[in-house]
Amino acid sequence: MDKESSPELTRRNFITKFVMSGGLIAGAVLLLRNSLSFIFPKIEPPLLRKLLIGKVGDLQPGQAQEIPFGESILYLINTKDGYKVFSSVCTHLGCIINWESYRSRFYCPCHKGIFNENGEVVEGPPPRPLDEFKVEIDKNLIYMWIEEKSGGLS
Ligand code: FES
CATH class of the missing domain: 2.102.10.10 (Rieske [2Fe-2S] iron-sulphur domain)
Structure with missing residues (x-):
């Protein structure tokens, strides 16, 4: 059996990609949120x-x-x-x-x-x-x- 196509390696690849994608999406959301709060700061009434x-x-x-x-x-x-x-x-x-x-x-x-x-x-x-x-x-x-x-x- 080929090592690349073994079920364990495929599962490991999937989990790695899933975690990395989640991290990238979370980072992008955080960057967007911080950018918006910088551009449109929350102004408290005095x-x-x-x-x-x-x-x-x-x-x-x-x-x-x-x-x-x-x-x-x-x-x-x-x-x-x-x-x-x-x-x-x-x-x-x-x-x-x-x-x-x-x-x-x-x-x-x-x-x-x-x-x-x-x-x-x-x-x-x-x-x-x-x-x-x-x-x-x-x-x-x-x-x-x-x-x-x-x-x-x-
Ligand atoms: S401080 Fe200059 S006119 Fe009042």
Whole structure:
């Protein structure tokens, strides 16, 4: 009997081919799955947290109030368009802005950047408006929404 055509050798060949094909198919599926997750990454919606920051009526129109927040300060301002909350970080080079109530503006002392009460750039080098946070009024209380990042808030 020829050694090549013996039943044992044929069974061994079949099993070897079967295992190798399975490995190749599993590898191809894994490669495809990883490629797809690289091309279309899963984007998690940001975690938002609602914080109580004030009471309606406590702030006169045109007034702003500093809200200490961690190591930074936010500004709650009562504008003619409603309550707004802005970051105190200048969008130019990150200096801390100040609210000047007598001029109804935010002023950055570093390079004389000026923002109006809506956080829009009026004058100076800041390239964009102040970062603004979403505000919600519920039962005469003022809340703001802030994104919660792993290990802290932003
Ligand atoms: S950092 Fe505010 S204007 Fe430059």
